[in-house]
Amino acid sequence: MITITFLGTVSGIPSLSRNHPAIVLEHFTDIREVFLFDCGEGTQKQLMKSDVSFMAIDKIFISHWHADHFAGLIPMIQTMNLEKRQKPLTIFAPEAERFVSNILDMGYFGLRFPVKAVNVPFEGSEITKIDETENYEISSIPVLHSVPSVAFCFKEKDKWNIYEDKLEEKGIKKGPWLKKLKKEGKVVWDDQEIKIENVGYVKEGLKVVYSGDTAPCDNIIKISRDADLLIHDGTFLEEDVGSKAHADVKEAAKLAKKAGVKKLVLTHISRRYTNPKELEDQAREILPDAVVARDMMKIRLKKE
Amino acid sequence: MITITFLGTVSGIPSLSRNHPAIVLEHFTDIREVFLFDCGEGTQKQLMKSDVSFMAIDKIFISHWHADHFAGLIPMIQTMNLEKRQKPLTIFAPEAERFVSNILDMGYFGLRFPVKAVNVPFEGSEITKIDETENYEISSIPVLHSVPSVAFCFKEKDKWNIYEDKLEEKGIKKGPWLKKLKKEGKVVWDDQEIKIENVGYVKEGLKVVYSGDTAPCDNIIKISRDADLLIHDGTFLEEDVGSKAHADVKEAAKLAKKAGVKKLVLTHISRRYTNPKELEDQAREILPDAVVARDMMKIRLKKE
Numbered sequence: 001m002i003t004i005t006f007l008g009t010v011s012g013i014p015s016l017s018r019n020h021p022a023i024v025l026e027h028f029t030d031i032r033e034v035f036l037f038d039c040g041e042g043t044q045k046q047l048m049k050s051d052v053s054f055m056a057i058d059k060i061f062i063s064h065w066h067a068d069h070f071a072g073l074i075p076m077i078q079t080m081n082l083e084k085r086q087k088p089l090t091i092f093a094p095e096a097e098r099f100v101s102n103i104l105d106m107g108y109f110g111l112r113f114p115v116k117a118v119n120v121p122f123e124g125s126e127i128t129k130i131d132e133t134e135n136y137e138i139s140s141i142p143v144l145h146s147v148p149s150v151a152f153c154f155k156e157k158d159k160w161n162i163y164e165d166k167l168e169e170k171g172i173k174k175g176p177w178l179k180k181l182k183k184e185g186k187v188v189w190d191d192q193e194i195k196i197e198n199v200g201y202v203k204e205g206l207k208v209v210y211s212g213d214t215a216p217c218d219n220i221i222k223i224s225r226d227a228d229l230l231i232h233d234g235t236f237l238e239e240d241v242g243s244k245a246h247a248d249v250k251e252a253a254k255l256a257k258k259a260g261v262k263k264l265v266l267t268h269i270s271r272r273y274t275n276p277k278e279l280e281d282q283a284r285e286i287l288p289d290a291v292v293a294r295d296m297m298k299i300r301l302k303k304e
Numbered sequence: 305m306i307t308i309t310f311l312g313t314v315s316g317i318p319s320l321s322r323n324h325p326a327i328v329l330e331h332f333t334d335i336r337e338v339f340l341f342d343c344g345e346g347t348q349k350q351l352m353k354s355d356v357s358f359m360a361i362d363k364i365f366i367s368h369w370h371a372d373h374f375a376g377l378i379p380m381i382q383t384m385n386l387e388k389r390q391k392p393l394t395i396f397a398p399e400a401e402r403f404v405s406n407i408l409d410m411g412y413f414g415l416r417f418p419v420k421a422v423n424v425p426f427e428g429s430e431i432t433k434i435d436e437t438e439n440y441e442i443s444s445i446p447v448l449h450s451v452p453s454v455a456f457c458f459k460e461k462d463k464w465n466i467y468e469d470k471l472e473e474k475g476i477k478k479g480p481w482l483k484k485l486k487k488e489g490k491v492v493w494d495d496q497e498i499k500i501e502n503v504g505y506v507k508e509g510l511k512v513v514y515s516g517d518t519a520p521c522d523n524i525i526k527i528s529r530d531a532d533l534l535i536h537d538g539t540f541l542e543e544d545v546g547s548k549a550h551a552d553v554k555e556a557a558k559l560a561k562k563a564g565v566k567k568l569v570l571t572h573i574s575r576r577y578t579n580p581k582e583l584e585d586q587a588r589e590i591l592p593d594a595v596v597a598r599d600m601m602k603i604r605l606k607k608e
Contacts, residue, residue, distance in 0.1 A: 012386045016352055020379065041379040042346050048320055065411035067382035071375065075324065075345040078371035082316045099411065106406045107369035108451040147412040 001028040002156070002206050002301040004229070006267060007046035009293040011235045011246070012068050014041070015271040018295055020068040023210060023231065023267075024052050025154055029135050036060045037152060037210045043072030044079055050296060055083060059131065061138070062093035063212025064149035074103055081111055088114040092130055092140070094122035094148040122148035125219050136205070141223040143214035146245040151212055153223050156205025166199045206301050209261075213268060215244050216251040224259035228301050232256065234266025234292065237273070237282055249279045253286035267293040305332040306460070306510050306605040308533070310571060311350035313597040315539045315550070316372050318345070319575040322599055324372040327514060327535065327571075328356050329458055333439050340364045341456060341514045347376030348383055354600060359387060363435065365442070366397035367516025368453035378407055385415055392418040396434055396444070398426035398452040426452035429523050440509070445527040447518035450549040455516055457527050460509025470503045510605050513565075517572060519548050520555040528563035532605050536560065538570025538596065541577070541586055553583045557590035571597040 003026045008019030020040020027033045034056040047054045054076055062070050091100050100117035120130050120140045131138040135157055140150040160182040167174060181187040186195045207227040211220055214233050224230045235246035249266050256264040264287050273279055276292040283290035307330045312323030324344020331337045338360040351358045358380055366374050395404050404421035424434050424444045435442040439461055444454040464486040476493060485491040490499045511531040515524055518537050528534045539550035553570050560568040568591050577583055580596040587594035
């Protein structure tokens with residue numbers, strides 16, 4: 001299961017009702033893992049409000065180095081330090097080494113924990129795997145903005161699930177050995193070799209894509225193919241778009257439709273719009289379920 | 305007249321009810337001038353809430369380079385730029401040139417307005433005049449913290465006021481020429497030389513001091529002498545102080561008393577205290593009028 005909380009949903013200039021971009025993704029398996037995508041000003045306070053401890057975050061993904069997407073990092077790193085954090089924090093971003101090093105030179109931190117930087121490619125049209133564990137894989141692809149920028153994809157690993165009725169049929173008793181079967185593909189139980197494909201099925205992992213700031217581009221379609229959720233730049237209404245650095249809500253909906261994504265959430269909303277319904281209505285001309293994000297909105301994704 | 309608004313009043317780790325340090329000072333003469341002292345995370349939003357436009361700020365004073373005192377600068381500079389600011393912004397601080405240059409290397413700003421940095425001394429025990437106009441003078445003095453830190457003093461210029469009854473006595477008519485008299489000390493009116501000291505009196509300017517973060521030190525007494533308002537670090541209760549980098553509320557009150565300040569406001573309150581009255585009561589054992597700041601608290605200072 002995955003839950004997504006939108007901590008900030010405004011574009012460049014914040015408003016009283018919308019904070020600068022930050023999205024927290026919680027991934028639940030046997031354990032709970034917490035990931036942060038972008039970290040605008042006020043992220044640590046928004047996390048406090050959402051009851052997600054920022055101390056649980058080990059990996060942060062910055063889409064690009066405009067201040068509305070990263071300025072919350074500096075005070076959050078200071079607070080982690082004051083809270084006596086010891087475990088490492090890793091920041092993935094285009095030009096991460098350069099800018100994380102700038103951050104650590106900025107002011108007096110007296111850091112007691114390591115902050116690592118991982119550069120991700122920001123040119124071309126390849127999807128790059130940037131992180132992987134047995135539970136998930138994270139990849140990125142360059143997007144079309146005024147400065148080096150990427151979209152990120154969080155993909156749960158596909159997992160074997162067991163048909164309990166098939167076990168029963170075969171007179172096999174459940175037990176902790178099933179974990180080994182799922183991991184290794186086969187196992188000897190009571191003198192018989194059991195193969196996973198005979199008692200189980202593949203449960204496909206959830207896929208979530210976050211575009212960061214971008215004008216419409218094919219790379220988004222490529223990385224969003226069949227995603228369960230696409231969170232896309234929807235800065236403007238169609239009639240207002242005056243920038244080659246952002247998408248309007250209709251353009252975003254068209255991309256989502258082409259990529260076959262199951263759910264589209266529009267974010268990075270210009271402060272000029274005080275009525276999000278206006279944007280939602282326009283996106284829904286293309287995709288009837290499109291949603292405009294608001295601060296502290298939560299989405300729960302689960303595959304049955 | 306001066307109004308002070310406390311935008312943030314917490315120490316290192318923010319809480320839901322208190323933001324990181326920032327104080328906005330508005331000085332009213334024929335014109336209104338706006339000054340910002342420290343600029344913690346969220347300052348631009350707190351300014352929006354307080355109805356003070358950050359576009360009106362031309363001078364920012366950073367007491368020291370801990371993130372809770374400066375992290376709001378980066379997104380605020382970006383917003384000023386997005387709002388098409390053209391006039392210069394000047395940042396006064398210890399090591400300002402070094403850290404302002406870091407800020408401007410941090411991310412992609414594409415700045416359209418100049419950001420100037422003015423270093424202020426952070427060693428020794430001298431009061432240094434760092435800025436002056438015909439309306440005010442601003443000075444600083446080093447204080448006692450874990451990193452280079454200073455206190456700032458805002459002092460309205462003393463001004464001549466006119467006794468209107470004395471003019472009447474002498475049969476002199478009021479007019480715009482009185483401005484010249486106040487400025488030059490004497491003027492010829494209707495063939496008689498009028499000296500300002502014969503028809504006017506000196507109205508002393510208001511004096512406001514902000515300590516930034518500091519343990520108790522003599523330099524604070526020196527710069528706060530007879531101030532109308534001292535805003536002082538009051539991070540802890542007397543029994544909790546475990547740091548040589550901050551003051552407890554009683555220590556701050558003792559300094560204020562020694563310096564003969566007229567009003568003491570305690571700020572930089574540790575988040576552990578949910579009841580500010582506790583701190584206020586302790587400070588009032590020394591100074592009966594001491595006040596603990598809260599976010600968005602306003603103080604109005606006027607000399608009759």
